[in-house]
Amino acid sequence: QVQLVESGGGLAQPGGSLRLSCAASGFTFSSYAMSWARQAPGKGLEWVSGIGSDGSDTSYADSAKGRFTISRDNAKNTVYLQMNSLKPEDTALYYCARGRYPPDYWGQGTQVTVSS
Numbered sequence: 001q002v003q004l005v006e007s008g009g010g011l012a013q014p015g016g017s018l019r020l021s022c023a024a025s026g027f028t029f030s031s032y033a034m035s036w037a038r039q040a041p042g043k044g045l046e047w048v049s050g051i052g053s054d055g056s057d058t059s060y061a062d063s064a065k066g067r068f069t070i071s072r073d074n075a076k077n078t079v080y081l082q083m084n085s086l087k088p089e090d091t092a093l094y095y096c097a098r099g100r101y102p103p104d105y106w107g108q109g110t111q112v113t114v115s116s
C-alpha cells in the first residue's frame with residue numbers, strides 16, 4: 001500500500017534552516033508528482049510546494065518562494081523540502097503528499113517549530 005513517511009522536523013530558531021524528507025513506498029514513485037503542505041495551529045491546510053515526476057517542474061506558494069526548495073531523488077524514492085530563513089509563522093505540521101492537483105495520499109506529518 002502507499003506509504004509516505006516524513007522526517008526532519010524539529011525546533012529551529014528564526015533565520016535557521018531545516019530539511020524535511022519524505023520516504024515513499026508502495027507505488028512507482030518516479031511516475032508521480034509530489035507535494036508538501038502544512039497546517040499551522042488553529043488554521044487550515046496550506047499547500048506549500050509541488051514538484052513534477054522528473055523534478056523539472058517545481059512550484060511554490062508565495063509564502064515559500066525564495067526561502068524553500070523542493071527536490072526529489074527518484075533513485076531513493078524520496079522528496080525533500082529545504083527550508084531556509086525560517087520564520088515563526090512557518091511553525092506547522094508539514095505533510096508530504098502524492099500528486100498535486102489534488103494530492104491523493106498523505107503522510108502523517110512532521111512538526112516544525114520556529115522559535116527563539
